[in-house]
Amino acid sequence: MSAAKTNMLHLYRALLRELPPRPLLTTPRAPLHQRLRDFVSSAASPASAGASTPVHKPSIAEAEQLLAYLQAQREYVTLLERYNPGMGMDEETRVRLTAKRVGMDLPKEFREGEEDK
Numbered sequence: 001m002s003a004a005k006t007n008m009l010h011l012y013r014a015l016l017r018e019l020p021p022r023p024l025l026t027t028p029r030a031p032l033h034q035r036l037r038d039f040v041s042s043a044a045s046p047a048s049a050g051a052s053t054p055v056h057k058p059s060i061a062e063a064e065q066l067l068a069y070l071q072a073q074r075e076y077v078t079l080l081e082r083y084n085p086g087m088g089m090d091e092e093t094r095v096r097l098t099a100k101r102v103g104m105d106l107p108k109e110f111r112e113g114e115e116d117k
Contacts, residue, residue: 004060011063012040018070039063 015036022030029037043060081087086094099106 007060008040008043014067
């Protein structure tokens with residue numbers, strides 16, 4: 001196997017690792033997975049001499065840029081979740097946890113129809 005083909009297969013596997021996994025292997029591939037597979041197969045196959053239409057031949061540099069972008073996006077989401085833990089909370093929970101962080105306990109709110117136990 002040539003070095004270029006080996007490098008392209010390495011990039012393909014790295015790109016697949018960055019994408020969300022398929023839940024079951026029996027489910028059809030996502031369009032992005034299929035596009036990546038076409039990208040790798042067209043990069044690995046030699047250009048046909050009789051092609052009448054100019055076709056964009058993907059390069060290894062483009063695949064490396066895509067891989068770097070996907071890795072940066074994954075890291076960005078990880079950091080966003082780590083340093084903004086209240087992002088997915090509702091307002092009431094966020095206020096209660098903020099008060100608890102500074103040492104205060106919010107009083108229990110009285111709601112109509114609730115009995116004090």
